[in-house]
Amino acid sequence: MRLDDFDPNAINVEDQRGGGSRMPVGRGGQLGCGTLVIVLIAATVFGVDPTQMLGGLQQGAPVEQSAPAAGGSTTSESCTTDPLSRETCNALSSLNKTWEPIFRQAGVKFAQPKLVFYSQAGQSGCGAAQSAMGPFYCPSDQGIYIDTDFYREMESNLGAGGDFARAYVIAHEFGHHIQTLTGISDQIRSAQQQRPNRANQLQVRMELQADCYAGVWAARNRDRIEPGDMEEGLKAAHSIGDDTLMRNAGRRPVEAAFTHGSSEQRMEALRRGLQGSDDSVCDVYMQ
Ligand SMILES: [Zn+2]
Secondary structure (H helix, E strand, O other): OOOOOOOOOOOOEOOOOOOOOOOOOOOHHHHHHHHHHHHHHHHHHHHOOOOHHOOOHHOOOOOOOOOOOOOOHHHHHOOOHHHHHHHHHHHHHHHHHHHHHHHHHHHHOOOEEEEEOOOOOOOOOOEEHHHHOOOOOOOOOOOOEEEEEEHEEEEEHOOOOHHHHHHHHHHHHHHHHHHHHHHHHHHHHHHHHHHHHHHHHHHHHHHHHHHHHHHHHHHHOHHHOOOOOHHHHHHHHHHOOHHHHHOEEEEEEEEHHHHOOHHHHHHHHHHHHHHHHHHHHHHHHHH
């Protein structure tokens, strides 16, 4: 995917990596696939902890756009630490540019999420961040948290590589931000409290909607899509389906335990967004 270079004044980035000298971490080699699968599942559960879904929307959390990132480094420095950071900032920038007008048109207040880079361990408004948890969105501070080493693990352990697959990860987390801004997260949270036996099912719907929103973003940037991108995204969506993750972990897929949807469902959700380009195509998951 050919994305424009990020505009440091149009994105909100926090860097918890400190010092700018990143330690090379060979975790990809040490982490067995099963381990990653378990931590991915843990991550996804963490990412949507219903107790953390309060607050963000009411405060509207205005974003300080030009403030230097925490730890003293500026947005430009944080985003150019390495090619994967740059790519992540470019994706964030494109996501903001794509969604802001959609919100404006719908008359819903838009606030940028912040992108938080951390290495191995960090702090989020939802508690400690561990790279083993994978990327996640924290509703209470409206932050997308990522240790870019995850991309390498995604490629080596899940076979999901490529720039579009990586952008899809950020676009999916951005989808959760959209759900926070629109109030869907809150609605799901109350529904889950009222019907605990349907909590997982509701969770799956929310995740699929985030996949669908990722597709809408890509569809709106169709002219930037390169040959192979769609396949890459769909492959990534497949590789992180609950049934595939469970099978990879040596477990029999049990639908009742799904939190993100099956590989088929996730691919379908992304495809729906890709084909639709209007965000209303993703409403289906909340009906
Ligand atoms: Zn998610």
